[in-house]
Amino acid sequence: MRWNIQHYQLYLLLGIILWNFFAEGTMAGLSSLVAKADIIKKIYFPRILIVLASTVSALLTLLLNIVIFFVFYFLNGLGLHWWMLLFLLYLAVLYLFVVGISLLLSVLQARYRDIVQIWEVTLQAGFFMTPVIYPLQVIPEQYWWYLSLNPLTSIIQYSRLLLIHSQLPTLLATVYVTTGMLMIGFISLLAFNKLSKDIAEKI
Amino acid sequence: MVIIEVQNLFKQFIIPHERRDSIKEHFVNIFKSRKYESFNAIDDLSFEINEGEFFGIIGRNGSGKSTLLKMLAGIYPATKGSIKVRGRVAPFLELGVGFNPELSGKENVYLNGAILGLTEKQIKKRYEDIVQFAELERFMDQKLKNYSSGMHVRLAFSIAMQAGADILLLDEVLAVGDADFQRKCFEKFREFKKAGKTVVFVTHDLTTVRQFCDRVLYIKGGKKVNIGSVHEMIDQYIYGDRTGTITSAQSPAVIAEVKVDQGQPQSRVPGPAQSVNDGDKEVQITKVEYLDHKGVNNEKFVSGDSMTIRIHYKKNTNVDSVVCGIAVYKDDGYHLYGTNSLLQNKAIKLKNSGAVDFRTEKLNLLAGDYALTIAFHGEDGKPYDWRDKEFYFTVIKNNNDDGVVSLNYQFHA
The missing domain is CATH 2.70.50.60 (abc- transporter (atp binding component) like domain)
Incomplete structure (x- = not known):
């Protein structure tokens, strides 16, 4: 089977960069609370800071990677367009999504110490269930709906569309994916606030 | 002015007979009912602490002193009842929380200061005082792992003393350090007392309580036995309950x-x-x-x-x-x-x-x-x-x- 994708290298690179950010960020966030157990037991400060701080390092890696991406981007002779600024919105939403998932996983990890193993496996499976290395088009169209349940699929696809294929995703699609991800992030935040109250006893 | 107000405070700990802290354990024992006991570490406690007071909390081991302090610090949530604190609290359940041995002394000052709720600007302003009090001018650029334990404690204590909080919560932290260091702590305490700071103090060392505290809360089994002047409370603590476990x-x-x-x-x-x-x-x-x-x-x-x-x-x-x-x-x-x-x-x-x-x-x-x-x-x-x-x-x-x-x-x- 031949995949007829324009600028496949860029296509692949962008997918991997975004996926790696998600994987790295959530893994760091997941273990952050447990790693700082001795501080949590001795002093109070907003617990969310610990998780935020742990994801920031992944965010910096992401920004560096994007710089590298754009080097290849220009080498491929592609140019900028003003509506590519929408990509920044995608990144922001993706970051909040990563923070949200990290918050949820970190409090769960404090209670159930095998969450980390489960999440590792989930990430591996997720990598192949998200069109990172293969294009969405190889999946029969009737299954696309299931794939779109995975917000990472949407964000990666729209970013590719925007940057590589110079196409603006529809407004509806953008609203759909951003609100979806923000909702998940927000619910995770609520769960975190509830579950982190007695974290000093549980950890 | 009342600076800390505790009303009908309860803290219940659930102690499971068998600890399950992974999903696997929950899954394997899915049909096994969980047995646990509950234990009231703090049991209907009410008291007030006034501004500028040196307040001591005494009681035997396991009477709930440290739990109470952790609740005042906001580390443990209350099961029932309320704690109202007016002002910034600096808890010292342990000195040097968050110290990182791989960082230099200077970086650790900033790190520990931030954990205590100071802004970078505030730490910068107090940095000189901290270093001077700790007598570590020459060592600030060395990594913390190369510090002796005495230097470690001195640095931690200096930051604590310069944190400038309204309320200090101290849990046996004075038990550390040599005689010279303890003397320095006590000097600093007298300064605090003069400056009208509020200090809440948990210790077994009745001599220190006698020396510094204005008022003492005596708790036993999470319940308030009495609250009042230092002399009366210590008297009661020692003479009061003959049936207690002090003998053993x-x-x-x-x-x-x-x-x-x-x-x-x-x-x-x-x-x-x-x-x-x-x-x-x-x-x-x-x-x-x-x-x-x-x-x-x-x-x-x-x-x-x-x-x-x-x-x-x-x-x-x-x-x-x-x-x-x-x-x-x-x-x-x-x-x-x-x-x-x-x-x-x-x-x-x-x-x-x-x-x-x-x-x-x-x-x-x-x-x-x-x-x-x-x-x-x-x-x-x-x-x-x-x-x-x-x-x-x-x-x-x-x-x-x-x-x-x-x-x-x-x-x-």
């Missing part, structure tokens, strides 16, 4: 010659029936009690307070007078003191039954466990009833003097 908690030294069980205070006073002692029981010691300065039955005395030993007797034959002898031993069996009524030229006239009091106004013994030998004998030395090291009492320290006996001294220069 504070006197691990079991006296070798003990024939009776240490755990039960009553059985220390043997009845006549089980007597296996020397003497022909013409006069019998039926019971020995100790009375403290309030005239209340007690077995624990603060060094320097008065103590009365009341010896109850029963006359079995016609003896008019006896000699009463008393000897005091340290718990390792060392003979410290002995006297008898003959040496004082005091004849003890006997009724059919009654009591002889042995009273000392100032108990010049230092902290420890002591054993008593009490004997009745005739002037010719013929023993009537001789109880060898059968009675015990405990002395609690009121200062930091060392040794066994307290000498009434004064330094002159």
Whole structure:
């Protein structure tokens, strides 16, 4: 089977960069609370800071990677367009999504110490269930709906569309994916606030 | 102004009989019911702390002092009830929380300061003072892992003291460091006191409480026993509850010659029936009690307070007078003191039954466990009833003097 994708290298690179950010960020966030157990037991400060701080390092890696991406981007002779600024919105939403998932996983990890193993496996499976290395088009169209349940699929696809294929995703699609991800992030935040109250006893 | 207000506070801990902290364990034991106990670490506690007060919390091990402090610091949430705190709290349940050995001293100051809620600007302003107080000017660029433990503690304490919080919560943190460092802490405390800061203080060291605290909360089993002046509370703490566990908690030294069980205070006073002692029981010691300065039955005395030993007797034959002898031993069996009524030229006239009091106004013994030998004998030395090291009492320290006996001294220069 031949995949007829324009600028496949860029296509692949962008997918991997975004996926790696998600994987790295959530893994760091997941273990952050447990790693700082001795501080949590001795002093109070907003617990969310610990998780935020742990994801920031992944965010910096992401920004560096994007710089590298754009080097290849220009080498491929592609140019900028003003509506590519929408990509920044995608990144922001993706970051909040990563923070949200990290918050949820970190409090769960404090209670159930095998969450980390489960999440590792989930990430591996997720990598192949998200069109990172293969294009969405190889999946029969009737299954696309299931794939779109995975917000990472949407964000990666729209970013590719925007940057590589110079196409603006529809407004509806953008609203759909951003609100979806923000909702998940927000619910995770609520769960975190509830579950982190007695974290000093549980950890 | 009331700066900390605690109302009907409860803290319940759930203690599962078998700990499950992974999904796998939950999955494997899915059909097994979970058994757990609940335990009230804090049980309906209400009190107020005023601004500028040095407030002590005393109580035995496991009475909920540290839990209470953690709740005041916001680390544990309340199960029920409320805590209102007006002002910024700096908790020191441990010094140097979050210190990273791989970072330099300077970086750790910033790190620890941030954890205590200071902004970078505020830390920058206090940095010089912190370093100076810690006397570590030359070492600030070294990694923390190369610090000696003394330097470590000094740095942590300096940051704590310069944190500039309205309320300080201290949990036994003064127990660290050498004598010189402790002296420095105390100096700083006096400064705080002058500056009108509020300090909440949990410690076992009653001497420190006496020295600094204005008011003391005495808790037991998570409940408030009493709250009030330092003197009264410490008094109550030591003398108050005779049925408490202090005997087993504070006197691990079991006296070798003990024939009776240490755990039960009553059985220390043997009845006549089980007597296996020397003497022909013409006069019998039926019971020995100790009375403290309030005239209340007690077995624990603060060094320097008065103590009365009341010896109850029963006359079995016609003896008019006896000699009463008393000897005091340290718990390792060392003979410290002995006297008898003959040496004082005091004849003890006997009724059919009654009591002889042995009273000392100032108990010049230092902290420890002591054993008593009490004997009745005739002037010719013929023993009537001789109880060898059968009675015990405990002395609690009121200062930091060392040794066994307290000498009434004064330094002159």
